[in-house]
Amino acid sequence: MSGSNSSAPAGAPPEPLSLTVHSMPRPELDAQARRTRSGRLKMLLVLLACASPVVASYFTYFVVRPEGRSNYAALIDPPHELPPLALRTLEGQQVPAASFKGQWLLVVTGSGDCDADCEKLLYLQRQLREMTGRERERIDKLWLVTDDQMPPAALQKAVLDAGAAQILRADPAQVAQWLQPAPGESLSSHLYVVDPMGQWMMRAPVRPDPSRLKRDLERLLRASASWDREGR
The missing domain is CATH 1.20.5 (Single alpha-helices involved in coiled-coils or other helix-helix interfaces)
Known part of the structure; x- marks a missing residue:
């Protein structure tokens, strides 16, 4: 009869039942x-x-x-965490990047063959710290030299004699993963502000006005007074 081909033939043994075993729950x-x-x-x-x-x-x-x-300076949002920079003194001694946490940092970066613009940033770095008065003990200065050039001895002395400063060599590619210039500018054109947690969070304009930048820095120091204390 048409349509009955799907039926099992008479007298054929029944097909075996198949069972699917699922995995048991494992508490x-x-x-x-x-x-x-x-x-x-x-x-x-x-x-x-x-x-x-x-x-x-x-x-x-x-x-x-x-x-x-x-704010006068550019606020970095979100802030950039401090990476594991390979830092060395000018004599070649290694310095852990994490050792800089615990203080506000004013960072200048560029060649050891410091030109006139570089010297102005280093002077601004020193000037800003002194302009904050008694709060200056919460601030350190960091000059990251990103090549093999040796900074002039007189400039080294001027930077270090002012206190709360370090001059360290750093790999330029690593620094560029942490700090970033404004569009169209070089990394060495700015002064960078890093908070006590190691986060880069502010970038000064090129050739900044010290008094306006000082106001930004003072606001940061006031805002962080409840959780930041001088010294590491």
Whole structure:
């Protein structure tokens, strides 16, 4: 009869039943996954708690601007974390990058063959720190030399004798992964501000006005007074 080809022939043995076996639940794996998620959540909450004073202080002074103020220097959002820079003294001794955490940093970078613009930035670096008065103990100065040129002895002496300063050699590619110039400018054209957590968070304009830059720096110092103290 037409349409009956799909039926089993009369007298044929029944087809065997097939069973699909699914994996059994493993409570120990579920518990481990829950512990992993819980651990990650706790770590995230700790990080947020540590960072919240910094975020709040920057937000208050540079976003809310309760008095209608505007920052002169460029605020870096989000800030750039301090990478594991391979730093060396001019004599070749290694210096851990993490050792700079705990102080505000005013950073100048460029060739050891320091030209007139470089010298002006180094002078500005020194001037800014002194202009902050008693708060200057919370600030260090860092000159990152990104080539093999030896800075002039007289310039080294002028930088180091002013106190709270270091001159270190750094790989230019590593520095460029941390600090960035304004569009169309070179890395050595700016002074950079790094917070005590090692985050680059502000870039001064090219040939900046010291008094306006000082106001930005003073706001940062006031905003961070609740969580930052002088000395490492």
